[in-house]
Amino acid sequence: MSELHNDQNKTPSAPSGVLGWLADRYHIQGLIDYLAKKEVPSYRHSFWYYMGGLSLLFFMVQIVTGILLLFYYTPGKEAYSSVKFIVEKVEFGWLIRSIHSYAANLMVFFVFVHMFSVIFMKAYRRPRELTYITGFILLALSMGMGFSGYLLPWDELAFFATKIGMNITESVPLIGPIMAGMLKGGPEVGFDTISRFFALHVWGIPILMIGVLGAHLFFIQVQGISEPDGFKALPVEKQKYVKFFPTFMYDDFLVWLIALNGLIVLAVFFPWELGPEANVFAPTPEGIHPEWYFMAMFQILKILPNIGPLESEHIGNIIFGLTGLILVLIPFWGEKRERLVSYFTIAVLAGLIIFSILAYHAVGKI
C-alpha cells in the first residue's frame, strides 16, 4: 500500500494553531476528523477535480465585486450614467467592473467544463444523480445570471442583444409570451426591463444559486468524490489518494491563486468596454450578438427553416429544450446506454463549438 494511502489510516491527531483554538471552544473535532478522513483520488486526470472549485471561486468573486458595484449602480433611467460614473470616476471602478464581467464569463466557462468532465468521467452514476442534477441547474442559473447582467449597463450592445434574447423567449411555445412579458415589464425592452433584470440578477438568481450550490456541495461532502473506471482499474497499490483536508484544499487554493492572476491580467490589460448608450429608436446595428455561451443557439436559430405552421424560433426552442432535458436526465439512462451518453455528449459539445465558430464568423469577429 502506498505511503499516501497509509497516511489515511492514521487516527487524525488533535489540531494545533487556529483550528486547535477553535476546537477547544466549539465542538468541531468531529468535523475535523470527518474532513481528515475524506480522500480524493490522485492520478493523471485529477486536475479535472479543480474545475468545480474554480467555478465556485468565480462565483464568489462575482458576489464580492457585485456588492461593490451595487454601491454606485442605479437601475432604470440612470443605469447607463451610473455605469459610466463607475468606470470613469470611481477609483478602481473600471477594475471592479472588469473583474465582475470577466469572472461571470469564466464562471460559465468553468461550469461548462466541469459538467462535461463529470459526464465523460461518468461521475453522474448512482448514487450521485442529485449531485449531477443540481450541477446542471447551476449551469442554467449561471447562464441566467449572465443574461440578466448583460442588459444592466444599458449600452447599445446590451440593449440589442437582450432584445434578440427576448424575441427568442417570446417564441417558446405556450409560456413564452407570458415569460417575456414578465421580464420586459412592458411591450418592449425598456427601463422597466432593467429594473426587473436587476432584481433577478441581484436577488432572485443569486438566492437560488446559493441554495442549489449548498445542496450540490452537501451531496459532494456526503458521498465523496467519485472514482472513474480508469482509476478503479488500476492495481490497488497504484491507487493513490490525498486527504481532502488539508492537502486537496490547499492545492485548490493554489489553483485559485493562479486563476486570480489570470483574471487580473484580463481585467487590467483588456478592460471590459462600455459602448455608447442604448437608443431604443435606433435600428439594430450590424454585428450585434449575445454572449459567447449563447452564440451556438443564436446561429442555430438563424439557419433553421420554418416547417409548416412551426416557425424557426419554435423549432429551435423545441431542439434546445429537448437537448437540455436529455442532458439533465443522463443519470437515468442506465448503465447499458453509457456509450450512447458519451456519443450524445460529444455531439452536443461539437455542435456548441462548431455553431459558435460559425456565429462569430457570421458577425465578422473571426
Place this chain on the structure above:
Amino acid sequence: MNFPVWLAGEGFIGFIFIFTKSVFTLTTLSAFGAGVFMAIGEKRALFDSHAGYREFMKKFTGFVLFIVTALGTVSYSALWIFYILTAPATLSTIANEFAWVWILQGFAYLLEVGSLFVLYATFNKVHKENHIDLAWSFAILSLITLIVSNATLSFQQSPGHWINTLKFEDAWFNASYLASLSVRILVSLQTGGIIALLAVSTLEKGKLKSEVASFAAAFVIYPFILLPFAALWFLATIDPVMVNNLASGFSGVESGNLSVLTRFTFLSVFAAVSVFLFTLLGAVINADGFKKAMAFWLVVLAFIAAGSTEYVRTLLGNPYAIAGYMYNNGVKLNDADQYSDGFLSKSKWAVIKEITEENRLAAGKELYTFQFSGAVVSGGYNSLLELAGEATNVQETLDLINQIKWGSESNLYTAYVPSFLGNDDEANALATFVAWKNGKYEASKEQLDFLRKLETNPSGLVQ
C-alpha cells in the same frame, strides 16, 4: 545622431526582449540568494541526522551552477546583442562613464562562476566546515557582482549630481543607489528561495522534504515583508516626475485609457503578492506536499513578477536612457539646441537630407524612426502614434508635434515622449507620417513608392 537605428519590429520581438531580460534578472539575482541558501543549508546539514540533506545540497549546487552559468550567460549575451543593436548611443555613454565598473563587474562575475565550480567540484572532497566557507565565498562574490551591476542600473534611473559634475563617484553613488540595492538584495534572497523550492519539489515526501521546503520558503517570505518598505524608499529617491507618472494612472482612469505603466504596475504587485501566498500555502502550510507542478507555477508567477517589474522600471525611465541627460533615442539634452534648424541634415545615418513633396512621407518615417521608435520596438514604449491617435488630420497632428518641440513651453508630454528636434518642414513631414500611420492621411502614389524604396533599398536613395 552618430549611430544607425535597428528596428527590432513590434510585439513579438519586444516580448522576446522582456522575456530574455526576465530570465537574466531572475538568474543573476538568484546567485546571491542561492549562495546564502547553500551556506546556511550546508551548516544545517551538519546538524541534521538525515543523510539525504547533504546529498540534496550537492544536487542543488549543481542546479545553481547550471542556472548561473548556462541560463545567465546565454541571456546576458542575448541582452548585449539587443542593446548594441537598439541603443548604441546609450551604451556608448555608459561605457565611457563606467568602463572601470564594467571591467570590475566582469571580473567579479568570473570569480563568482569560478567559485561556484570549485564549490561543486569539492563536495565531499574537502572538510565539511571548509566547504561551508567556500559556499560563503560564492555568496559574497555574488553580492559584489550585485553591488557593482546595481551602480550602472540605478545610475540610468537617477544620475543626480553627475549631470553637473560628471564625476565617477557621483555616478556610482547616485540618488537611488542604496535604495535600489536594498530592493535587489531582497529580491535576490527571494529568487534564491524559489530556485531552492524548485529543487525541493523533486524530493520524495517525508521529513527531509518538509524541513527543506520550510527553510527555502523562509527565503521567499521574510524578504517579502521588507520589500514594500524598500520599494517605497526607492520611489522616494527617484525623480518625482517618474513617481507622478506612476501615481497618476491609479485613480479616475477611464476604461481603456489606462497607461501601460499602470497596467504593468498592477500586474507586478499582484504577481509578487501571489508568489508570497503561493509559497505560504504550498511550501509552508503544506510543506510535505510541495509538488513539481506547484514549483512550476511558482516559477511562472515569479517570472511574471520579475518581467512586469523590469518593464515598469524601463517605462519609469522613459523618455530617457539616462534621466535628465540623454533621451532614449540617444540624443543628449545638451546637444538638442543644434537640431533646431534641421535634424536630418545633421544625422549621419539619415538617408533623406532634404524634404520634397515626393519624399515627405519617407522623411517623416526617418524622423519617427530616429527620434520616437524608443529603445526596442518600433511603436516605442510610449508611442507617439498613440499620443497622436485622436488627431483627425495632418494639421492637428502637426499642432501636437509643435507642442512637443524642443524648447516649447506648452509641452505637457515631457515625461511621455522625447521632445521633437527639427525645423518646421521636418515637423510637417513627421506629422504627415504619423497621420498616415494612424489612418488620417491619404498618401499619394509617389509618396508611397518613395517610402517603399526607403524600406527596401535605402542605399539607392542616399542624398
